[in-house]
Amino acid sequence: MEVADAETVFNFLGKRYEDAYADSPNLKSVMQDALTRIRPGSRVLDVGCGTGEPVASMLAAAGHSVYGIDVAEEMIKIARLQVPGRFEKADMRTYTPPHKFGAVFVIYSLFQISPSETHGVVYRFAEWLEDDGVMILGVMPSTSLESSQVKSGELLRDKTWDCVRWMKKPWMTRVTNETFLSEQGWQDLLQSAGFTVEEESLFEFTPKDKEHTTPEHHYLIVARKNARCHPLLGPYPFPESHLSPQIRHSSAWKELQSRFTFDDGQNIVLDVLKRSATILDVGQGLGFAGLEIAPGIIAAKTTKIFLDPSGNLPFGGQSFDAVIAISTLEYANDVEKSVRELARVTNAANPLACIMIFQAAPESEAQRLLSSNCAPLSTQNKTRHQGHLLHSAGKVLSETGFAQISMQRVNGHFKFSDSQLPRQCHQAAEALASLQYREDPNYAQMKEALIPQLQLLFQDHPNIIRHELAVLIARPLAN
Numbered sequence: 001m002e003v004a005d006a007e008t009v010f011n012f013l014g015k016r017y018e019d020a021y022a023d024s025p026n027l028k029s030v031m032q033d034a035l036t037r038i039r040p041g042s043r044v045l046d047v048g049c050g051t052g053e054p055v056a057s058m059l060a061a062a063g064h065s066v067y068g069i070d071v072a073e074e075m076i077k078i079a080r081l082q083v084p085g086r087f088e089k090a091d092m093r094t095y096t097p098p099h100k101f102g103a104v105f106v107i108y109s110l111f112q113i114s115p116s117e118t119h120g121v122v123y124r125f126a127e128w129l130e131d132d133g134v135m136i137l138g139v140m141p142s143t144s145l146e147s148s149q150v151k152s153g154e155l156l157r158d159k160t161w162d163c164v165r166w167m168k169k170p171w172m173t174r175v176t177n178e179t180f181l182s183e184q185g186w187q188d189l190l191q192s193a194g195f196t197v198e199e200e201s202l203f204e205f206t207p208k209d210k211e212h213t214t215p216e217h218h219y220l221i222v223a224r225k226n227a228r229c230h231p232l233l234g235p236y237p238f239p240e241s242h243l244s245p246q247i248r249h250s251s252a253w254k255e256l257q258s259r260f261t262f263d264d265g266q267n268i269v270l271d272v273l274k275r276s277a278t279i280l281d282v283g284q285g286l287g288f289a290g291l292e293i294a295p296g297i298i299a300a301k302t303t304k305i306f307l308d309p310s311g312n313l314p315f316g317g318q319s320f321d322a323v324i325a326i327s328t329l330e331y332a333n334d335v336e337k338s339v340r341e342l343a344r345v346t347n348a349a350n351p352l353a354c355i356m357i358f359q360a361a362p363e364s365e366a367q368r369l370l371s372s373n374c375a376p377l378s379t380q381n382k383t384r385h386q387g388h389l390l391h392s393a394g395k396v397l398s399e400t401g402f403a404q405i406s407m408q409r410v411n412g413h414f415k416f417s418d419s420q421l422p423r424q425c426h427q428a429a430e431a432l433a434s435l436q437y438r439e440d441p442n443y444a445q446m447k448e449a450l451i452p453q454l455q456l457l458f459q460d461h462p463n464i465i466r467h468e469l470a471v472l473i474a475r476p477l478a479n
Contacts, residue, residue, distance in 0.1 A: 001175045003167075006112040009174050010050070010072035018051040018078075020172070020209035021108070027138065030201050030220045031058050034103070034136045037198070037222065042102030043067065045128065047092050048109020050075045052083035055105050060084045064102075069095055070109075092121050100130040107138035108218075111178040114460040115161035118179050119189060120363035120468070123231045126193045131227035135195065136220065141202070142180035144217030160372045160453045162188075172212045183219055190221065192362065194229025194236050198222045232407045232470040233387035234362040242389070243382050246330045252434035253284075256414060259431070260467065265410035268471065269324070272354050276301065276322035280315070280345060283307050285326025285358065307331055311338035318347040326358040326469075329393065330384040339393045343400035348476040355402055355475075357393050359386040361409055361468035365457060366432060369465070373453055374437055374446040383436075390472045402474035410471055413464040425454040428465060 010017065031054065038044065042064050046056045049068030056079060060066045066085030069092065070076050079087045093113065104125050110118055125135055142164040145155060156165040164180045171178075181189065187197055199222040206215045229236055273279060279302040286302065303320070305313070311334050323346045332338040339357075347353050360367035367386065375383040394405050414431070418424040429450035437443050457465065 003177050004174045006176075007071045009112070009172070009176060010070070011074040012174065013172060014074045015051060015078060016209065017075075017172070018053050020207040020212065021205075022051075022053040023208060024054070024205055024218075026201065026203040026205065026218070027107070027220065028054055028058070030136070030199075030222070031055065033199060034105075034134065034222055035059075035062050037134050037224075038064065038103045041065070043099065044103040044105065045069070045097065045101045047104060047106045047125070049079055049087060050109075052079035052085070052087070055107050056083045056085055056087075059105070067097075067101070092124075093117055097128045101128055101133060102130055103134045103136070104129055105136045107136070107220075108140075110137075110139060111180075112176055113179065115158050115163045115165070115179050116363060116365045116368070116457070116460070116466060118163070118181070119161065119368075122189055123193045123234060123361075123363055126195065126225055126229075126231035129225045131225065133225045134198075135190075135223050135225070137186070137190070137223065138218060138220045139186060140180060140216055141183045141186070141219045143182050144219075145180065156456065158453070158456055160368055160457075162372075165456070172207075172209065186219065186221060190223045191237075192235030193231050194226045194234060195223035196226055198224055230407055232361060232409060233391050235385075235387065238388045238391065239385050242335055242392070243384050245333050246384060246436045247380075247439070248331050248436060249434055249438050252431060252438065255431050256435060259414040259416065260412055261415060263411040263413060265408065265412075265469075265471075268408055268410065268473070269356070272322050272324070272356060273301070275352055276320075276354070278320045278322070279303070280305070280313075280320040280323045282313070282323060282325040282342065283328030283331070285328060286324060307338060310334075311341055313341045313345050315345045317344050318349060319345045321347055321350050321352065322354045322356070324356045324358075327360070329357065329359060329389040330386070335389060335392050336396050339396040340400060343397055343402055343474075346402070348401045351476065351478060353476055354473060355397060357390060357472045357474075358410070358469045359390050359472075361470040362387060363466075364468045365465050366414060366467040369432055369450060369453060369457075370436070373449040374433055377442040377446050377449065378437060378440050379442060380437075380440050386470065390470060393472055394474070397472075397474040401476050403477050404475040406473050408471045408473060410469040411466070412469065413466045415464050417463050421455065421458060424458065424463070425451045428454050432465075 044064045046068040049070050068087040069090040076087050076089050166178045201220045281304045284304045323342050371383045416424045416428045429447040433446045
């Protein structure tokens with residue numbers, strides 16, 4: 001039987017899923033507890049809402065304004081008929097909420113997405129929440145899976161994301177590919193996205209379905225968003241200080257630039273380029289982005305320069321309307337000094353002046369491949385914490401007149417399109433490891449460590465390695 005995606009499975013199941021899973025006393029008990037932690041009359045979101053039972057219906061009965069999303073149209077149709085609220089067909093991986101929510105409920109809806117997508121949506125859930133908002137998460141932990149399944153080869157351990165993949169898992173008369181984290185893995189992921197776990201519950205549940213009666217271990221977590229933690233600056237907690245600067249190899253940098261494509265979000269760069277008369281590209285990162293989105297604009301208005309190890313920029317004060325630094329701060333000897341230089345050469349007298357600093361977002365596959373597989377083998381350079389770099393930059397810019405600060409996510413990917421998977425994995429391993437580790441004595445080992453992880457990743461989405469970017473945008477305060 002072919003592997004089915006979530007939309008196919010749940011359109012097929014419809015009301016049968018509710019009949020099998022809705023009558024769970026332990027789930028309802030956790031829901032009752034969660035309701036005490038949410039402000040009265042809150043706007044709440046049920047992610048993977050299914051038919052609306054029991055989660056959305058309990059929220060509506062408690063007086064909350066209920067929103068629900070599900071990838072299956074059949075589920076949405078049923079939910080609209082039996083629960084007061086606003087329900088729409090949407091994929092959590094691409095959904096854009098209309099506003100922030102007081103609580104987000106994600107009950108048994110994260111199985112059929114890849115490990116990187118699992119991490120990515122948890123960070124997005126944090127973005128969708130109001131400060132001090134609550135998330136209630138329901139999963140099956142990997143520790144509940146039988147060791148016999150591991151021995152039979154049904155389970156694959158994914159080192160990059162510290163999780164278990166169950167390929168071709170039989171479930172409800174269908175076959176699925178699913179992702180599982182341990183209890184500790186879920187707690188670590190929530191902490192990394194800026195949550196504090198307040199309550200957890202682990203219990204056994206047997207679905208009430210004549211064709212699916214295998215007992216399951218369900219793990220429910222109630223977590224609260226830390227208002228001081230911006231999700232795009234994760235993973236949390238920050239290190240005590242910045243590690244030593246890394247070394248970037250220019251040929252590998254150019255190779256990756258040639259393979260990069262924006263998926264969305266590039267307009268935030270293009271808008272700045274259009275309205276700026278003079279642009280400074282620190283680190284020559286616009287080759288990474290600008291040649292694709294604005295070829296005629298860049299050449300005429302842009303000065304390109306690599307960041308000097310000293311941090312000094314050879315320009316007078318207020319020389320540029322826009323300063324853009326893409327994946328550059330990890331190579332600065334003194335991060336704070338380098339950022340002060342960015343502010344010094346930006347024309348703060350221009351109300352449209354802008355400083356944009358791009359670093360890898362916490363769910364970037366490219367960054368995670370490096371930090372999980374290459375950095376532990378390195379004898380020279382460890383990977384600097386991307387969010388900590390942006391956090392430090394924001395503090396410096398606030399002190400230097402650029403205190404109007406916002407954060408945005410830009411989605412993109414690197415493409416490796418060789419038709420032969422072994423060559424594709426070799427090319428990707430070479431490109432990634434060469435960026436920072438070409439001179440490392442363990443460089444060959446790093447490439448070997450990357451290859452099996454790339455094979456797993458290319459199963460999720462052939463030919464591409466996702467590379468989301470977190471963008472700090474700083475403008476001068478209006479007079």
